[in-house]
Amino acid sequence: MEKVFIIGLGLIGGSISRAIKKEHPSVQLVGYDIKNDQVQMAKKLGIIDQSAESIKEGAESADVIIISTPVEQTLNVLTFLGELSLKEGVIITDVGSTKKKIVDHASFSLPKTVTFIGGHPMAGSHKSGVAAAKTHLFENAFYILTPGSNERPEKIEQLKKLLKGTKAQFIVMTPEEHDSITGVISHFPHLIAASLVHQAEKKEEMFPIIKRLAAGGFRDITRIASSNPVMWRDIIVHNHDVLIKLFDEWIQEMKQIKQFIEKLDKEQLYTYFEKAKTYRDGLPEREKGAIPSFYDLYVDVPDYPGVISEITGYLAKEEISITNIRILETREEIFGVLRISFQSDEDRMKAKQCIDRYTNYETYIL
Numbered sequence: 001m002e003k004v005f006i007i008g009l010g011l012i013g014g015s016i017s018r019a020i021k022k023e024h025p026s027v028q029l030v031g032y033d034i035k036n037d038q039v040q041m042a043k044k045l046g047i048i049d050q051s052a053e054s055i056k057e058g059a060e061s062a063d064v065i066i067i068s069t070p071v072e073q074t075l076n077v078l079t080f081l082g083e084l085s086l087k088e089g090v091i092i093t094d095v096g097s098t099k100k101k102i103v104d105h106a107s108f109s110l111p112k113t114v115t116f117i118g119g120h121p122m123a124g125s126h127k128s129g130v131a132a133a134k135t136h137l138f139e140n141a142f143y144i145l146t147p148g149s150n151e152r153p154e155k156i157e158q159l160k161k162l163l164k165g166t167k168a169q170f171i172v173m174t175p176e177e178h179d180s181i182t183g184v185i186s187h188f189p190h191l192i193a194a195s196l197v198h199q200a201e202k203k204e205e206m207f208p209i210i211k212r213l214a215a216g217g218f219r220d221i222t223r224i225a226s227s228n229p230v231m232w233r234d235i236i237v238h239n240h241d242v243l244i245k246l247f248d249e250w251i252q253e254m255k256q257i258k259q260f261i262e263k264l265d266k267e268q269l270y271t272y273f274e275k276a277k278t279y280r281d282g283l284p285e286r287e288k289g290a291i292p293s294f295y296d297l298y299v300d301v302p303d304y305p306g307v308i309s310e311i312t313g314y315l316a317k318e319e320i321s322i323t324n325i326r327i328l329e330t331r332e333e334i335f336g337v338l339r340i341s342f343q344s345d346e347d348r349m350k351a352k353q354c355i356d357r358y359t360n361y362e363t364y365i366l
């Protein structure tokens with residue numbers, strides 16, 4: 001695989017390019033985007049080796065083409081690629097959050113001399129743009145592939161080999177299965193998150209302080225409402241069949257809860273929350289993929305500049321390596337909660353003892 005052409009240099013395109021570059025340094029990465037500032041940033045960050053002036057220029061000499069645009073634009077790009085003189089045997093894949101429409105369109109638009117394998121890395125962020133691109137964005141996540149039923153296995157393996165640097169767990173399914181599953185665990189939740197924000201905004205006239213009082217719960221459940229509106233408009237339109245059915249089910253769900261509340265049925269309300277907690281606690285929080293994940297230590301820290309480097313300084317002093325560190329929530333002028341991840345339980349315990357020795361911050365394991 002000499003030359004890889006990436007169309008759409010944003011969060012996902014940039015992260016995949018970084019992962020390919022890390023695993024296959026000799027591969028030539030060529031990028032294209034309709035926004036020149038994204039192209040220039042991608043070059044500056046070393047995410048691509050060079051840019052193409054047009055899709056035609058980049059595509060006709062590529063061995064693999066990765067389409068990382070919003071899903072509606074992916075359809076347009078596929079149509080355009082179908083009109084070009086592409087290399088025989090070129091592998092074309094996308095990263096779109098919906099699959100059925102894209103796979104069907106690829107089958108209609110592309111010649112039989114090329115291979116199309118639908119793709120969707122099940123990880124990302126509410127952020128957008130190449131500046132947010134991370135090499136490890138997909139680590140331990142599932143990477144869904146939707147190859148045609150008659151696709152040659154060697155082509156699928158070739159694509160997996162190219163994407164090995166993502167350190168994701170590849171899983172194959174049909175486009176229909178994909179859209180049904182992601183409709184439930186991704187697309188519909190994004191609609192709900194946005195609706196909760198709108199509900200709060202409508203109350204702001206009555207309670208101007210409402211935004212300032214929004215704490216961890218509201219912030220957690222609505223984080224994804226900060227995602228890219230173009231991306232989510234397209235995803236909802238592409239998966240509308242699935243989402244309409246989910247809406248009908250959701251309305252029934254809401255009617256049931258409303259009944260529990262109207263009747264003040266404490267038993268039913270308790271059971272409702274208890275069953276939800278049991279299921280949510282059962283999510284493989286630690287295993288986003290099949291690869292054993294990290295061990296987390298939580299630290300309550302005063303919310304002042306430099307507190308993170310203070311903590312990581314102690315750990316570095318005792319040569320304890322961490323895999324990730326995140327501020328879970330900050331409460332103004334009080335405390336923040338750090339979640340520090342380690343590769344092993346042993347490292348985590350060493351870190352706990354280290355922080356307990358050097359600080360009086362509370363440390364705990366959930």
Ligand SMILES: NC(=O)c1ccc[n+]([C@@H]2O[C@H](COP(=O)([O-])OP(=O)(O)OC[C@H]3O[C@@H](n4cnc5c(N)ncnc54)[C@H](O)[C@@H]3O)[C@@H](O)[C@H]2O)c1
Nearest residue numbers: 008010011012033034069070071073096097124125128129
């Ligand atoms: N953001 C996520 O969490 C996430 C996760 C998995 C998959 N995806 C999917 O990845 C795709 C890209 O999402 P993203 O988060 O990287 O968005 P992004 O906005 O960060 O990047 C998209 C890029 O595509 C460019 N673009 C748009 N139309 C184009 C065209 N016609 N030709 C060339 N470039 C074009 C935009 O300028 C932008 O730079 C979407 O299909 C999305 O559904 C997103």
Ligand SMILES: O=C(O)C(=O)C[C@]1(C(=O)O)C=C[C@@H](O)C=C1
Nearest residue numbers: 097121122123124125126186224
């Ligand atoms: O982590 C986030 O912010 C995301 O929304 C990532 C997320 C999702 O979980 O729904 C969003 C879109 C993708 O297609 C896959 C993953």
